[in-house]
Amino acid sequence: MTDAGPALVSILRQGSQLIASIHTALDDTQMVRFQQDLVQQIGEHRASGVVIDVAALDVLDSFGSRALRDIAEMARLRGAATVVVGIQPEVAFAMVSLGMDTGSVHTALDLEEGLAYLGGVAGRPAAAARARSAQRA
Amino acid sequence: MSEADGGAVEFGRADQEDEEQLLPQLVAHLREHRSRLRQEWAGRIQGSHLLRSMTPQEVGAETTSVYDNYVEVLETGSVEALQDYARDLSERIIPRGVETHEVVGIVLLLRDVLARSLFEKYQRDFDLLNRVLDAYEPAANRIANTVAVSFVDERERVIRQQQDSIRELSTPVLPVRERLLILPIIGVLDTERARQLTEQLLRGIRTHRAKVVVIDITGAPDVDEAVANHLVRTVDASRLMGASVIITGLSPEIAQTLVTIGVDLSKMNTIGDLQGGLEEAERLLGFTVTREDGSP
Numbered sequence: 511m512t513d514a515g516p517a518l519v520s521i522l523r524q525g526s527q528l529i530a531s532i533h534t535a536l537d538d539t540q541m542v543r544f545q546q547d548l549v550q551q552i553g554e555h556r557a558s559g560v561v562i563d564v565a566a567l568d569v570l571d572s573f574g575s576r577a578l579r580d581i582a583e584m585a586r587l588r589g590a591a592t593v594v595v596g597i598q599p600e601v602a603f604a605m606v607s608l609g610m611d612t613g614s615v616h617t618a619l620d621l622e623e624g625l626a627y628l629g630g631v632a633g634r635p636a637a638a639a640r641a642r643s644a645q646r647a
Numbered sequence: 648m649s650e651a652d653g654g655a656v657e658f659g660r661a662d663q664e665d666e667e668q669l670l671p672q673l674v675a676h677l678r679e680h681r682s683r684l685r686q687e688w689a690g691r692i693q694g695s696h697l698l699r700s701m702t703p704q705e706v707g708a709e710t711t712s713v714y715d716n717y718v719e720v721l722e723t724g725s726v727e728a729l730q731d732y733a734r735d736l737s738e739r740i741i742p743r744g745v746e747t748h749e750v751v752g753i754v755l756l757l758r759d760v761l762a763r764s765l766f767e768k769y770q771r772d773f774d775l776l777n778r779v780l781d782a783y784e785p786a787a788n789r790i791a792n793t794v795a796v797s798f799v800d801e802r803e804r805v806i807r808q809q810q811d812s813i814r815e816l817s818t819p820v821l822p823v824r825e826r827l828l829i830l831p832i833i834g835v836l837d838t839e840r841a842r843q844l845t846e847q848l849l850r851g852i853r854t855h856r857a858k859v860v861v862i863d864i865t866g867a868p869d870v871d872e873a874v875a876n877h878l879v880r881t882v883d884a885s886r887l888m889g890a891s892v893i894i895t896g897l898s899p900e901i902a903q904t905l906v907t908i909g910v911d912l913s914k915m916n917t918i919g920d921l922q923g924g925l926e927e928a929e930r931l932l933g934f935t936v937t938r939e940d941g942s943p
Contacts, residue, residue, distance in 0.1 A: 595889070599849030602884035618889035619856055 519544050521551055527559040527628055528552065528590075529621065533566050541577045548581060552588045559628030560585050563621055565596025575610040582615045591631050593617065595624035669782045674722045676768060677761060685714045688753075688760045695756065697749045701740070709736070710753075717757060721786050726793050733797035741802060750798045751791070758787045818844045820851035826858040827928050828890075829921075833866035841877040848881060852890045859928040860885060863921045865896030875910040882915055891931065892916065895924035 518540055521530045530548055552560065562578060564570065570578075582592035593616045597605075605612070618624040677684065689710050692698060698706050713736070720729045740750075765783060769776035813834060821829050828851055832844070848860065862878075864870070870878070882892040894917045897905075905912060918924045929936060 597887045599846070599853060599884070599888065602849060602887040603845055603880065605887060606880040606883040612887065617887045619853065619858075620889075623856075623858075623889055 519547075521548060523551075523555050523557070524625075526555075526557055527561065527625065528555060528557045529561045529563065529625075531563040531566070535567060535569060536574070538573055541574060545577055545581050545584070549584045549588060552585055552590050557590050559631070560590050560592045561621060561624040561628065562592065562594045563596045563624075564594060564601075565598065565620070567601060568598060570597070570601050570605060570610075572608065572610050575605060575612055579613045579615050582613075591616070591628055593624040593627050595620050669779055670721065670786075673765065673779060673783060674718055676764070677718045677721070680764060681714065681718075684760055684764055685710060688714065688757050691756045691760060692753050695752060697752050697756075698745065700744045709740075713753075714757065717761075717790060720790050721783070724786065726789060729790060729793050730797055733794045734801055737798045737801035741798075741805060747795070747799060747802070751795045754791045754794045758791055761787070814840070814843070818847050820847050820855075822855050822857075823925070824929070824932065824934060826856055827861070827925075827932055828852070828855055828857045828859075829861045829863060829925070831863045831866065831921075834868075836864070836867050836870060836874050838873055838877070841874045841881075845877065845881045845884065849884060849888060852885060852888050857890045859893065859931050860890050861893045861895055861921065861924040861928050863896045863924065864894065864901070865898070865921065867898075867901070870901050870904060872908045872910065875905055875908070879910060879912065879915065893918055893924045893927055895919065895921045 518534055518536060519530060519532050521528055523529075528548070528551060530544070532544070536544060548560065548562075551557070560581075562581065564578075567574075578594055582594075585592045594612070595618045597617060616627060618627050689706060692706060692710065693703075701709070712732075716729055716732050720726060737750075762780070762783065765779055766776065769779055818830065818832070818840065821831075823829050828848075830844070830848055830851075836844075848862075851857065852860065878894070882894070885892045892915075894915055896919075897917055916927075918927055
């Protein structure tokens with residue numbers, strides 16, 4: 511992010527993967543901005559996988575969950591698999607209670623798990639898609 | 648006359664002096680005919696088929712002490728002692744399966760027996776009888792009330808205590824293998840328990856870094872729509888935390904209920920019994936269990 515002030519999101523590269531950590535609750539504009547940045551960087555770094563870490567969030571609204579779903583879809587179109595990690599118990603239950611649909615986004619417990627998942631499907635978005643649809647079934 | 652029992656005053660109405668005199672008289676009468684009245688009362692209890700879960704000896708012992716307490720409260724007007732006694736009595740008889748209607752019944756019987764004996768004694772003087780009853784009735788009502796309330800309070804206390812202990816025991820989250828949790832559910836699953844279950848499960852997933860959770864509901868007798876939907880949400884929430892859930896032990900009744908009320912279980916991974924669930928979980932986690940001698 512090019513804005514002045516503390517970073518709201520950091521996007522780091524690790525091998526062929528990108529790790530995006532959201533540090534604080536994002537408003538809708540910031541979320542859209544994050545979306546754009548991330549999708550752009552996938553191309554720049556030729557990333558095959560993206561981990562989005564939301565462990566710092568104690569709330570995730572419907573716009574936020576849809577944005578995450580959209581990011582995953584865009585990333586797939588750009589050739590990268592996405593995994594969302596670190597959803598807090600309260601957040602997880604609130605999300606399903608409010609009927610928010612994360613659709614086909616793969617989720618994992620934490621960063622380590624997320625990277626392990628991407629390691630398994632790295633460079634094989636087709637395999638990742640298969641894994642996702644298998645999970646959905 | 649004025650130094651007659653002061654505690655009884657509160658039971659009296661207009662003619663204080665008179666009633667202060669009457670109540671001790673009345674108490675003396677009840678003491679004098681103690682064994683006859685008590686026996687009559689015990690007879691009536693038997694006749695009404697009350698307290699059948701207790702032996703005649705026990706009924707005899709309890710009726711004696713209830714009688715004495717009753718007369719004492721009439722005399723002193725202090726319900727505190729009676730409250731203590733009633734609580735104590737309730738503690739003893741509740742585990743024996745004595746019901747509320749029985750307790751209320753026997754106290755009302757005693758009230759009846761004593762009132763009859765008063766009718767008999769004062770039948771010649773209607774005016775006096777009236778005043779005696781004025782003194783007797785409020786006190787007797789108060790005693791019946793105190794005993795019944797103490798009994799119900801005690802019962803409720805026991806129920807609350809049991810609910811608390813059930814709640815404490817209710818939702819253990821147990822790690823059985825690395826990254827595999829089981830959650831056996833025993834007993835009725837109500838909304839409150841379901842909420843607690845979700846909370847503990849999601850916490851457990853994070854603490855134990857679980858990848859697979861087996862929820863076994865063999866021990867749950869029934870599931871209603873709200874709880875079923877809650878379970879579905881719990882499964883979804885677990886998935887968001889990266890754990891997949893296997894539900895085992897759905898009884899035929901629960902399966903029927905769920906299908907009839909139309910809960911969407913298409914996303915749920917269900918397996919017949921806990922054994923099958925654990926095997927599937929091990930498969931998902933990549934464990935293979937073999938015998939030492941190598942046979943499968």
